[in-house]
Amino acid sequence: MVTAASKRKVAASSSRNLPNDVTLALGQNVKQFRIAAEMSQIELAFDAELERSHISRIERGVGNPSLLTLATLCHCLGITLPVLFEGISATLPPTAQGGTLRRENQASHDKPPKGNRKSPLR
Secondary structure: OOOHHHHHHHHHHHHOOOOOHHHHHHHHHHHHHHHHOOOOHHHHHHHHOOOHHHHHHHHHOOOOOOHHHHHHHHHHHOOOHHHHOOOOOOOOOOHHHOOOOOOOOOOOOOOOOOOOOOOOOO
16 A cells, blocks of 8 residues: 555655765765774764764765754864865756756746746746
8 A cells, every 4th residue: 555655755765866976976075084084983973963874874975964964074074164075076957957856845947836926936
């Protein structure tokens, strides 16, 4: 039996295109700096007040950490955000230019506006 929850889970997993070039490159950098700092995932997670599994997801490119989480990781690793992003040149196009949806409820030029908005995406 297909439930509403399973439909949402399938929709969410198919609309999010992770890992991608950006998350993979970021994850490689996090792992590189963690190893250079001679820290385990558990130690970094403890210092950053995160779950170890979240560190693992970030390093594998399947996690999409917030800017604040990245800033905290940088602090714990003794680096800055610009250093963390060094060497990452990948970008992702918006859906209107051939990119994939980043989340199920993402605004898009292809979808009609909900409610009484007169203009899609101002």
